[in-house]
Amino acid sequence: MVNTRKYIFPTSFTPELHLRCRLYSASGSKPRQANMLMRCSNRSRSAQRFPVVEGLLNYAAVQPYVHNCFVTLREGRHTYQFCVFFKRHRHLGVNPLLSSVEHIFRGDAVVMRIGVGGDSVVNMRGRDNALADFVMHQ
DSSP: OOOOOOOOOOOTTOOEEEEEEEEEOTTOSSOEEEEEEEEESSSSTTOOEEEOGGGTSOOTTTOOOOEEEEEEEEETTEEEEEEEEEOOOTTSOBOTTTOOSSOOOBSOEEEEEEOTTSSSEEOOOTTHHHHHHHHHTO
16 A cells, blocks of 8 residues: 655654544544644644654554555535545454454554645544544445
């Protein structure tokens, strides 16, 4: 799988903030909203935000890297874009939130909303949790 993530290494000058996301943990009984650390390219409001997903996903010793993909959901005339980060490995625990009778998913997943400009992640709000649940069960 291709990893399209960019990394900003922490320095004393790197702006950081926390944004809401949807976490599907293999050890959880239901999906939950979580706060994810972001590193920003600069201090302006329009700066690109780069998620630090490794802080939320478990089992770094089994699989240290994180996959990501982009999903576009169209509902009527509205278009929603999400970025899904996940770990998948046969030695990770079964995720009952994302598994079905036909398909077993092993590992954790996190969903973040992409902003209207399509270049950066933004806070999840309103119906975004329900839309993220819909996306993850397709």
